[in-house]
Amino acid sequence: MHAQGPTGIYGGRSAEARRSDRQLRLLAAAREIWGAEGWAAVTMRGVCGRAGLVDRYFYQSFPDRDALLGAVWDQERDALVAQVVDAFVGNADGDLVGALRTVIDAVVEHLRTDPACARIVLGDHTGSAVLEPRRREMLRTFADLLVDWAGPRLPQTTDPARLRMSTLLGVGGFAEIIAAWNAGELDVDASQITEHTAVVAALLVGSHRPR
Structure with a gap:
């Protein structure tokens, strides 16, 4: 198991790379919901649920919906x-x-x-x-x-x-x-x-x- 060191590397990936990956997952989840149900159906909780992320990661990428x-x-x-x-x-x-x-x-x-x-x-x-x-x-x-x-x-x-x-x-x-x-x-x-x-x-x- 890879430990997180002073450089922010965890599991072989930097903190910035992990943030970028989470942002892409949120964007993809929002696109799927929007494409199927319209923009009003896009919610923070719904997007996080579809992306498989906890709420706090949403606010690391976006200030609001x-x-x-x-x-x-x-x-x-x-x-x-x-x-x-x-x-x-x-x-x-x-x-x-x-x-x-x-x-x-x-x-x-x-x-x-x-x-x-x-x-x-x-x-x-x-x-x-x-x-x-x-x-x-x-x-x-x-x-x-x-x-x-x-x-x-x-x-x-x-x-x-x-x-x-x-x-x-x-x-x-x-x-x-x-x-x-x-x-x-x-x-x-x-x-x-x-x-x-x-x-x-x-x-x-x-x-x-x-x-």
Whole structure:
């Protein structure tokens, strides 16, 4: 049996490594609960029980439940943003409408294979002072990415304000479709989501083409 020495090593692992492992277990447990039951079901006791940890370890990683919710949400947001950025990079020289379809398909596929991510970042966050602002900020982030990427591919006469309004309209509508789909309110498959939203995206892009 390994004893704990003055360096904090116990069982061959440092105190920092053990804290990091416990934090990851708490995040994973919270994600599982949230993905299955929604954010309101995530409690300190429930998360600790699922992670197999006593309560005091929770507060070594997070000051309160809101901090845990924010950390889980940020983790899922980062994964989704990475999907979008990778899709943009992979279509740097592609046709605008075709590239948008590829980006949409990548996001839909990510959310189809990971419905917990869809529920976490695009689900109903009503009543959470921590999550509601994050969702709004995420939609603005996606709108900014689209504007920065599509803007140079549109005519120089494109009105930036109109482009941003169109982009916010498209991003917000897409988020609501995914949320409804994930909640079982839309009886369609992933390919139908991609097809419909790509058509709408093409219409929005077309509205900024020269007549």
